[in-house]
Structures are given as C-alpha cells and as structure tokens.
Amino acid sequence: MKDQFPIFERKINGKELVYLDNAATTQKPNQVIEAMNDYYRLSNANVHRAVHTLAGEATEGYEECRKLLKKRFNAGRAIITSGTTEAINLVAHSWGHSNLNAGDVVVLTEMEHHSDIVPWQMLAERKSIELRYVPVSDGKLDMNAFEVALEGAKLVCVVHTSNVLGIRNPIEKIISFSKNRGAKILLDAAQAVPHELIDFKETGADFMAFSAHKMCGPTGIGALLVSEEAFKEMQPFMGGGDMIDTVTLSGSTFQADEHKFEAGTPRIAEGVGWSAALEWISKIDLLNHHQRLLSIARDVKVSLEERGMTVYSPLGPGDAAVISFTHPSIHPEDFARLLDAQGVAVRTGHHCAQPLMERLGVNGTIRASFYLYNDHNDSEKFLFAIDRVMEAML
Numbered sequence: 001m002k003d004q005f006p007i008f009e010r011k012i013n014g015k016e017l018v019y020l021d022n023a024a025t026t027q028k029p030n031q032v033i034e035a036m037n038d039y040y041r042l043s044n045a046n047v048h049r050a051v052h053t054l055a056g057e058a059t060e061g062y063e064e065c066r067k068l069l070k071k072r073f074n075a076g077r078a079i080i081t082s083g084t085t086e087a088i089n090l091v092a093h094s095w096g097h098s099n100l101n102a103g104d105v106v107v108l109t110e111m112e113h114h115s116d117i118v119p120w121q122m123l124a125e126r127k128s129i130e131l132r133y134v135p136v137s138d139g140k141l142d143m144n145a146f147e148v149a150l151e152g153a154k155l156v157c158v159v160h161t162s163n164v165l166g167i168r169n170p171i172e173k174i175i176s177f178s179k180n181r182g183a184k185i186l187l188d189a190a191q192a193v194p195h196e197l198i199d200f201k202e203t204g205a206d207f208m209a210f211s212a213h214k215m216c217g218p219t220g221i222g223a224l225l226v227s228e229e230a231f232k233e234m235q236p237f238m239g240g241g242d243m244i245d246t247v248t249l250s251g252s253t254f255q256a257d258e259h260k261f262e263a264g265t266p267r268i269a270e271g272v273g274w275s276a277a278l279e280w281i282s283k284i285d286l287l288n289h290h291q292r293l294l295s296i297a298r299d300v301k302v303s304l305e306e307r308g309m310t311v312y313s314p315l316g317p318g319d320a321a322v323i324s325f326t327h328p329s330i331h332p333e334d335f336a337r338l339l340d341a342q343g344v345a346v347r348t349g350h351h352c353a354q355p356l357m358e359r360l361g362v363n364g365t366i367r368a369s370f371y372l373y374n375d376h377n378d379s380e381k382f383l384f385a386i387d388r389v390m391e392a393m394l
C-alpha cells in the first residue's frame with residue numbers, strides 16, 4: 001500500500017521512512033493530494049455565493065464531503081469544523097451554553113485528550129457547572145465509578161479510543177448507562193474513526209467529533225455529527241456570512257440546517273480532499289487491517305518488554321495498534337531523537353493527556369502508533385532501531 005503514499009519515496013536522515021506517528025496524523029494517499037491540487041488548479045471559487053460555473057463546482061465539491069460523511073457514518077446531521085477540537089468546543093459553546101446551568105453536571109474521564117477537558121473547564125468557569133472525572137484504574141475506565149458519577153449528569157463526554165493507550169472504551173455500555181439516566185453523550189472519536197466504521201445512529205450518541213487528518217484526509221477539517229434531538233437544542237455561536245437566512249439592522253435569522261454553524265468561508269479545498277480520503281478509505285477493509293496491525297503491535301509489545309521497557313497499552317481485542325512505553329533510564333525524547341536519526345518517526349511527551357500521564361505516574365511516554373500502510377517490515381526496522389538506541393545509550 002505504501003506505493004500509494006508519496007511520502008514514503010523520501011529518505012529521512014538517509015534511511016527509509018518508518019512512520020509510526022499515526023495517532024498524531026496519518027499520511028495522505030495520492031488521491032487526496034491530487035484532489036486538493038486539482039481543486040486549486042481548476043475549480044477554485046467561494047461556495048454557496050455565486051451562480052458562475054466555478055462557484056457551482058466548488059460548492060458541489062465541498063457539499064460532497066458532507067454527503068459522504070452522512071453516508072459513511074449514518075448520520076442525519078454533519079457539521080463541518082476545523083477538527084475534533086473545534087467540534088467539541090462547538091458543543092460546549094452552542095449546546096452547552098444554552099442547555100447547561102449552574103450546578104448541572106458534566107461527566108468526563110481521566111483518559112480524555114485536552115481538547116475534551118479544557119472546553120468544559122472553560123464552560124464550568126463561565127456557568128458554574130460541575131465537572132466529574134471518571135478515574136482510570138489498572139489502565140481502564142473504572143466503570144463502577146462511572147455509574148456513580150452519572151447521578152444527575154446532563155452530559156457525558158468520553159474518548160471512544162485513547163490516543164495514549166489505544167484502548168477502546170466500552171462505548172456501548174457507557175452510552176446505554178448514560179441514556180438510561182437521561183444524560184446526553186459526546187464521543188471523542190478522533191482515534192476511533194481511523195480504525196473502525198462507526199454507525200452513529202446505531203451508537204445512540206448525541207454528538208461525535210473527529211478529524212479528517214487521522215484518517216488519511218487533510219489537516220484543518222473535521223466534523224461534528226449530531227442527533228436530531230440534540231440538533232434542535234443547539235444555537236449558533238459564531239455569526240457571519242453563510243450561516244444566515246436574512247439580516248436587517250434590527251436582527252438576523254439563521255439557516256435551518258448545519259450551515260448555521262459554519263459561519264464564513266469554509267475549508268473548501270480540505271472538504272474536497274476529505275471527500276477523496278473518504279472515498280479512498282471506503283474501499284479499505286478496516287476490520288482486516290485492524291486485526292493485522294493489532295497482531296503486529298502485540299508482537300512489538302512482547303519484544304519491547306523483553307528489552308526491559310514498560311508498556312502501558314493493553315492491546316486488547318478492540319484496541320487500536322498504539323503502543324505507549326517507557327525505558328527505565330533513557331528519556332523518551334532522547335529515545336525519539338535517536339530513532340529519528342534512523343528514519344523512525346514516533347511521538348513522545350504527554351500526548352495532550354496530562355491527567356492520564358499523572359494517573360500512569362509518568363511525565364511522558366514514547367508512542368508508536370500503526371496505520372494501514374505499516375507492516376512487519378516497519379516493526380522489524382523499529383525494533384532494530386530500538387536496539388541501536390539501547391547500544392548507544394546504555
């Protein structure tokens with residue numbers, strides 16, 4: 001598959017690229033790069049605003065992305081955002097602003113990415129809502145504590161698949177418990193949609209946020225899927241062009257559909273690129289790749305443990321192939337720099353999940369995350385590079 005991704009033609013520090021930083025962002029296939037290139041070369045115009053041919057093509061190209069999102073994820077409403085972060089902030093500013101009041105409870109977890117913590121802390125400051133965090137114990141969400149935290153909750157925000165540990169949380173259980181208690185549910189699916197095909201309506205969730213760039217699409221674009229019931233309860237928070245129906249000096253009315261949340265010129269080229277990525281990925285057997293990558297990651301985990309590393313990722317059946325680990329004496333950054341010198345790209349640090357790091361009792365980890373184009377050859381080169389680092393440092 002690597003031949004479909006031009007980045008693998010280049011050498012990094014004189015070595016073939018072993019790209020294992022996929023949880024941060026994935027590489028882009030030719031189709032995506034060419035679609036964006038063609039858009040700028042042949043169809044560039046603003047959307048929804050003019051009757052000329054180019055404007056029509058640009059509008060069609062951009063709206064195609066929404067159509068594909070609704071189809072792929074079986075969603076009635078797809079608001080296009082700049083990514084997962086903006087999608088979650090949108091829920092906080094629109095739904096949260098008008099539906100949460102002083103004393104209301106929002107349940108989060110210690111496993112959340114900062115983008116699913118900070119917007120709620122900011123809202124809590126403004127509206128005096130209560131935030132309850134479900135603890136992580138033995139590397140998993142404590143489901144007994146979750147049930148307790150649910151008491152009186154209005155909203156539950158939970159990461160579907162952890163960007164640090166690859167853990168797929170028991171989402172079905174979490175949603176059914178939350179619904180039974182009358183709470184709305186937001187899924188941070190940034191790390192889930194690259195690995196599994198999610199039927200949004202079937203999940204029963206009210207909001208689902210994710211980013212294109214983690215599933216071979218461009219950066220700068222993502223989506224918020226919204227249930228019909230929650231959509232009715234959302235008010236726009238960003239005003240401007242495109243989102244209005246009428247404007248007079250005494251007031252404005254808004255569009256009825258998703259456009260009311262997309263003020264201003266949208267990410268048109270990115271929409272075109274994401275459409276190409278969605279079409280590309282629709283031909284991929286994700287389940288098959290998921291099992292293949294998980295098996296590679298499990299072998300790597302064993303090899304890392306044999307070399308004295310602590311591996312934090314359980315790599316259970318539904319988990320993503322993400323391995324977070326530390327070495328007892330080599331600092332993660334030194335490790336990653338020496339891996340980079342050998343062409344191996346991994347991420348180090350807190351992975352925008354400082355509360356989880358605190359729970360794991362570390363300042364940071366080294367994270368190797370695998371995606372569709374990775375294979376045994378990559379894992380062998382990764383382990384070979386690890387051995388060279390250990391030779392150099394110990």
Ligand SMILES: Cc1ncc(COP(=O)(O)O)c(C=O)c1O
Binds near residue numbers: 082113
């Ligand atoms: C679980 C999770 N949530 C949210 C985000 C934020 O995504 P973005 O930076 O694309 O908005 C990420 C990105 O790493 C993530 O892994």
